[in-house]
Each structure stands twice: as C-alpha cells, then as structure tokens.
Amino acid sequence: MVIFLVGFMGAGKTSIAQLVAREYGYIYIDTDEEIEKKYGQTISTLFQTKGEATFRQIEADILRSLILTPNTIIATGGGLPCYHSNMQWMNQVGITIYIKQEAAELEKRLVDTWQHRPLLNKIEKNGLLGYINDLLEVRKPYYEQAKFAILGTLVSAQTVINTAIL
Numbered sequence: 053m054v055i056f057l058v059g060f061m062g063a064g065k066t067s068i069a070q071l072v073a074r075e076y077g078y079i080y081i082d083t084d085e086e087i088e089k090k091y092g093q094t095i096s097t098l099f100q101t102k103g104e105a106t107f108r109q110i111e112a113d114i115l116r117s118l119i120l121t122p123n124t125i126i127a128t129g130g131g132l133p134c135y136h137s138n139m140q141w142m143n144q145v146g147i148t149i150y151i152k153q154e155a156a157e158l159e160k161r162l163v164d165t166w167q168h169r170p171l172l173n174k175i176e177k178n179g180l181l182g183y184i185n186d187l188l189e190v191r192k193p194y195y196e197q198a199k200f201a202i203l204g205t206l207v208s209a210q211t212v213i214n215t216a217i218l
C-alpha cells in the first residue's frame with residue numbers, strides 16, 4: 053500500500069508516518085524533507101526567498117516525482133493538499149488519510165514552534181488560535197477529500213494500517 057497522511061501543520065503526520073515505518077517496515081517519506089534535500093535549504097528559507105506560490109509549485113513537483121513502491125507512507129506538508137490538484141493526484145495513486153485535530157489542540161501543539169513556521173511567524177501569539185481556526189476552515193474541504201479520516205487523539209501506527217486496509 054501507498055499511504056498519504058494529510059492534515060494541518062502540527063497534526064502529527066511526520067511522527068505517525070515514522071511510527072508506521074518503524075512498526076510495519078514501511079518506507080517513510082516526508083515531502084518537506086524531500087524539498088529540503090533537493091534544494092539544500094530549509095522550508096522557511098525557501099518560503100522567504102522564492103515566495104509561497106513558487107513553494108507550492110515545488111511541492112507539487114516533488115509529490116509527482118516520488119518513487120512510490122509498495123508499502124510506502126508519505127507525510128505531506130500541511131498546505132500541500134490545497135494546491136495544484138494534489139489531493140486528486142494522491143487519491144489516484146494511493147490511500148489518503150486525514151489526521152484530524154481540533155484547532156485548540158493544534159494551537160497547543162504549535163505554540164512552541166510557531167515562530168519558526170513560515171505561515172505562522174507573522175502572527176501574534178494571542179492571534180494564533182484565530183488564525184489556525186480560519187486557515188483550518190479554508191483547508192478542511194481539501195483534507196476532507198481524503199479517503200479516510202482518523203481523529204488525532206486516536207491515531208497510532210496500528211489505526212493507520214487498519215484504516216488503510218479497509
């Protein structure tokens with residue numbers, strides 16, 4: 053199986069993909085890490101130097117260039133599903149799972165790192181929850197195109213694998 057994890061930043065996609073790799077012998081890929089390897093720059097620097105539109109194109113190109121052998125799990129960047137028909141593409145080539153977290157939970161999970169994240173670092177700390185809420189509303193229609201959804205509170209390597217084989 054080829055499994056794509058989608059969801060908001062801070063939802064836990066990378067950690068859970070790593071767990072699935074460790075516990076089930078899956079090949080682990082993270083689209084942000086692939087971009088950083090290819091360009092030799094951090095996501096923040098790429099965002100700053102090239103701008104968001106170029107970053108979104110880079111993301112879409114990286115996604116389509118991945119080698120998808122059986123038993124691969126891919127953690128995708130939080131914005132990736134929302135651009136360049138990426139959700140549609142992922143649904144054609146693999147099984148998509150939305151890791152769903154409430155805005156308040158996302159805020160808790162992002163509060164320590166928000167200053168290092170390109171979309172969040174311009175937001176005041178006390179505006180973080182409002183920003184997450186608004187962006188989540190915009191992005192939900194894309195995330196909800198995933199074949200399955202798992203509540204973040206219930207997610208484990210086992211729930212991901214059991215869900216994907218449904």
Ligand code: S3P
Binds near residue numbers: 060066095128129130
């Ligand atoms: C982004 C999420 C990040 C990264 C970039 C943009 C977004 O990935 O791709 O900072 O638009 O939500 P994570 O979801 O892995 O943090």
